[in-house]
Amino acid sequence: MTAALVLIAVVTLATAAVALSLRNLIHSALLLIASWFGIAAFYLWAGAEFVAFAQVLVYVGAVSMVVLFAVLLTRRSRADTVIAPDSLARAISAVITGVAVFGVLVAAILKSSLGRLSPAGVPALPGGTSVSPVISAPTATVREIGIQLMSTHAAALIIIGILLTVALLGAVILAAQDGPESKQESP
Amino acid sequence: MSLDPLPLCLLFSSALFCLGLIGALARSNTILVLLGIELMLNAANLNFIAFWRYGPATSPATGVMFVMFSIAVAAAEAAVGLALIIAVYRHQKSIRLQEANRLKG
Amino acid sequence: MNLAVIPVAASVSEWSDSFLERLPLFARDWMTSWLPEPWRWLVNSLLSIAVILSVFGLLFAYVTLAERKILGRIQNRPGPNRTPIPFTKLRFFGLAQPFADGVKSLTKEDVVPRGADHLLHFLAPVVLLAFSILTFAVIPYGRHLVPVELNAGVLYFFAAGAATELAVFMAGWASRNKYSLLAAMRALAQLISYELPLLLAWVPVVLVAGTLSTTEIVAAQSGWQFNVIPHWYVFTPWGAAGFAIFMIAALAESNRSPFDLPEAESELIAGHLTEYSGFKYALFFMAEYFGMIALSGMAITLFLGGWHAPSPYLEFIPSYVWFMGKLSVLLLGFIWIRATFPRLRMDQLTRFAWKFLVPLALINLGNAAFWSLSLHWSGPFQILRWLISVLVVVGPFVLLGRKLSAGVAPRVYRYAV
Numbered sequence: 151m152t153a154a155l156v157l158i159a160v161v162t163l164a165t166a167a168v169a170l171s172l173r174n175l176i177h178s179a180l181l182l183i184a185s186w187f188g189i190a191a192f193y194l195w196a197g198a199e200f201v202a203f204a205q206v207l208v209y210v211g212a213v214s215m216v217v218l219f220a221v222l223l224t225r226r227s228r229a230d231t232v233i234a235p236d237s238l239a240r241a242i243s244a245v246i247t248g249v250a251v252f253g254v255l256v257a258a259i260l261k262s263s264l265g266r267l268s269p270a271g272v273p274a275l276p277g278g279t280s281v282s283p284v285i286s287a288p289t290a291t292v293r294e295i296g297i298q299l300m301s302t303h304a305a306a307l308i309i310i311g312i313l314l315t316v317a318l319l320g321a322v323i324l325a326a327q328d329g330p331e332s333k334q335e336s337p
Numbered sequence: 338m339s340l341d342p343l344p345l346c347l348l349f350s351s352a353l354f355c356l357g358l359i360g361a362l363a364r365s366n367t368i369l370v371l372l373g374i375e376l377m378l379n380a381a382n383l384n385f386i387a388f389w390r391y392g393p394a395t396s397p398a399t400g401v402m403f404v405m406f407s408i409a410v411a412a413a414e415a416a417v418g419l420a421l422i423i424a425v426y427r428h429q430k431s432i433r434l435q436e437a438n439r440l441k442g
Numbered sequence: 443m444n445l446a447v448i449p450v451a452a453s454v455s456e457w458s459d460s461f462l463e464r465l466p467l468f469a470r471d472w473m474t475s476w477l478p479e480p481w482r483w484l485v486n487s488l489l490s491i492a493v494i495l496s497v498f499g500l501l502f503a504y505v506t507l508a509e510r511k512i513l514g515r516i517q518n519r520p521g522p523n524r525t526p527i528p529f530t531k532l533r534f535f536g537l538a539q540p541f542a543d544g545v546k547s548l549t550k551e552d553v554v555p556r557g558a559d560h561l562l563h564f565l566a567p568v569v570l571l572a573f574s575i576l577t578f579a580v581i582p583y584g585r586h587l588v589p590v591e592l593n594a595g596v597l598y599f600f601a602a603g604a605a606t607e608l609a610v611f612m613a614g615w616a617s618r619n620k621y622s623l624l625a626a627m628r629a630l631a632q633l634i635s636y637e638l639p640l641l642l643a644w645v646p647v648v649l650v651a652g653t654l655s656t657t658e659i660v661a662a663q664s665g666w667q668f669n670v671i672p673h674w675y676v677f678t679p680w681g682a683a684g685f686a687i688f689m690i691a692a693l694a695e696s697n698r699s700p701f702d703l704p705e706a707e708s709e710l711i712a713g714h715l716t717e718y719s720g721f722k723y724a725l726f727f728m729a730e731y732f733g734m735i736a737l738s739g740m741a742i743t744l745f746l747g748g749w750h751a752p753s754p755y756l757e758f759i760p761s762y763v764w765f766m767g768k769l770s771v772l773l774l775g776f777i778w779i780r781a782t783f784p785r786l787r788m789d790q791l792t793r794f795a796w797k798f799l800v801p802l803a804l805i806n807l808g809n810a811a812f813w814s815l816s817l818h819w820s821g822p823f824q825i826l827r828w829l830i831s832v833l834v835v836v837g838p839f840v841l842l843g844r845k846l847s848a849g850v851a852p853r854v855y856r857y858a859v
Contacts, residue, residue, distance in 0.1 A: 152342060159349040166353060166376055170360030175368060176615060180562070182372050183608065189379050192349075196390040201404050203597040205382075208408050211604030213375070213415045215634065218611055220419035221368060222627075224426040233366050244363035248355045255351035259344050288389065290398040292594050292654045295405075298398045306402075310409050317413035321420035327427070 154195055162188030174232050175221045183214045200292055346387035354380035367425070367432045371418045378411040462760040463585050490589045494578050502731045503540035509777045511536065516781040543724075550720035555618055558717060562616035567718070567725035570609035574732040576602040580656050581739040584749050584762035588657055595656040596648065599740055600641060603695070606733070607633045610704075613726075614714035625713030628788055629697070629704035635795040636694035636701075642803035643688035646680055646810030647744045656740075660748030669754055674747035679831035680809040683839075685745040687803050689775075692737035694795070696730055699780035703788055705730075738772040739765075797846060802838060809834045 162185050169181035186209045193202035299307050354377050361373030382404045389400025426432050474485050507522070514521025523536040554563055580595035582588040592598050607630060614626020648654055651662040665673045675681035694701040704713040712718075715726055742748060746768055749761035786794065809831055816827045 155345060163352055163356065166356050170356065170369065170373060178369060189383060192383060193386055196386050198386050198401055199592060200594045201401055203594055203601040204405060204408060206601040207604050208412050213412050214608060216416055216419050220422055223423055224432050241363045244359050247362060248359035251358060252351060252355040256348065259347045288397050290401045294398050295401055298402055303402055306406060310406055314409060314413050317417050321416045325420040325423040
């Protein structure tokens with residue numbers, strides 16, 4: 151179990167790291183898509199099937215297309231997708247910041263008692279509640295997700311629908327060319 | 338060191354988050370900054386699912402709900418961000434962040 | 443089996459245990475019985491993968507032959523009939539033609555442009571084929587024959603299908619050819635436009651069946667009305683409309699005529715496939731045919747009752763034979779449509795998807811909701827229910843069709859005499 155998690159983590163982190171450091175934009179985008187697949191694999195490992203398939207459908211099926219179209223629409227020539235190297239000082243300061251944040255997060259995770267077994271054999275959570283030592287996987291069947299969406303979170307569902315409509319209409323308006331003389335393009 | 342699964346998952350998502358942070362800070366190409374931000378959002382979703390799987394038992398689908406809404410919002414934000422990039426490109430003919438400084442000084 | 447009395451099965455349980463139904467399971471258990479328990483699961487999975495690949499690989503080969511023969515006959519010519527069976531001189535209706543095609547494409551020189559992105563150029567057909575084959579995992583081929591039983595099976599199928607669009611982009615980009623890139627963008631626009639009607643067409647099915655699992659959707663279509671009409675969703679008004687929309691969108695998603703702009707020879711040579719030759723070209727077409735077969739399989743699962751027999755008296759024929767029969771009928775329909783309709787232009791294609799199919803699919807969703815809410819109307823109200831449902835299907839179709847084709851002159855056919 152943990153071996154699979156370590157493998158998924160290594161693959162995802164490796165592809166994400168290489169994606170953000172390449173100079174060819176298209177290769178970066180495609181490697182990031184591979185890291186999204188890795189994240190979907192993590193969701194499958196954790197037992198959230200529905201979220202995994204939704205992740206593939208939304209990110210790999212749609213957001214990737216938007217990213218690739220944007221890369222192709224914002225270049226002046228074929229060679230433009232290979233970008234100039236960035237300044238070293240900026241990269242070094244970014245790495246220092248990132249490593250500092252990572253250090254803070256790692257310290258917080260390792261010092262806390264989340265998921266850690268206390269000497270009595272029962273994990274202690276802050277606040278004194280405790281859970282059973284063997285945490286069985288919660289099942290979120292599609293039926294339960296549907297019922298929750300329609301009853302408890304119905305307002306959030308409708309608001310998300312409105313938000314998506316407004317966002318995509320806005321994106322089309324932003325990216326469309328003004329002026330009657332130019333061709334109408336949409337992303 | 339032998340870690341329980343929950344701290345391992347949290348370490349994974351923190352590492353991914355910091356990778357996205359470094360990418361968003363270090364690159365000067367707007368699209369790569371956006372990709373870094375998407376990576377950070379994905380790392381937060383990983384966190385949610387890790388706690389849904391190994392955290393204390395709440396209602397069975399809350400973590401999944403949150404992640405679904407987060408994926409939807411992230412997709413909308415990616416679309417709007419990339420439309421903005423296209424609009425800015427049309428204006429200044431390049432997508433380097435340093436060149437979007439017309440209001441400077 | 444005493445054939446003098448053929449039982450009328452009100453429930454299907456007596457045939458689910460018949461010998462022919464369980465034959466694949468017996469064969470598999472006989473082959474793996476000597477293995478220890480944890481290995482058995484792995485070998486079972488590998489066996490089902492091998493069976494699917496071989497069965498659908500052979501089906502792909504013979505569908506290409508059937509297509510060429512049937513297209514030929516419709517066009518008043520015999521189609522390929524010269525290939526002899528290997529090592530003999532027997533020419534038997536060209537049945538060895540697929541193997542000749544395979545040998546040809548394997549031995550052709552693999553030309554890759556010098557400036558092309560070699561890794562992406564190689565990966566594009568691989569990724570396309572991988573995701574096309576992944577979609578075969580959730581289709582129930584028979585009563586006990588589903589490779590992976592997933593709770594969200596339908597969503598998995600369409601998620602894997604959406605990932606194939608990436609490969610089209612990779613193919614167009616990696617060729618370092620501006621016409622390939624343009625054609626890949628057009629192909630992507632077509633695929634994205636028709637993804638929406640495809641997804642909206644099966645949402646009513648999930649609404650009425652109440653589940654995303656393919657096996658449960660098939661189980662929800664069991665039984666017969668008055669022992670004659672099956673409960674398949676295609677025999678309801680919204681189901682017929684949904685099936686039609688699904689098949690049209692499936693034609694477009696697998697780049698089949700009349701939506702084959704991406705691979706037409708008069709359009710930018712071969713579109714995003716221009717710089718591919720030999721086996722990689724064959725892999726693209728294999729992926730297209732696999733996509734066609736998988737979408738037909740999903741249409742059968744969602745609308746045509748899966749592996750159910752159309753009549754209770756015909757249940758002695760095993761379920762996988764019924765599935766293959768329905769699959770053959772749908773594939774013949776695909777081939778027939780290819781022979782009959784002229785190709786659509788790009789703007790006609792996108793206009794058709796966005797302005798016609800999407801509103802109709804949304805109205806169909808409302809229709810299905812009405813259908814499931816009016817399930818318990820009694821007696822003569824059932825006729826009213828059917829009437830309203832049919833009107834909600836036919837009315838918008840006629841009105842929208844008239845409005846969209848207004849201002850276009852009626853078509854005049856002039857035949858060469």
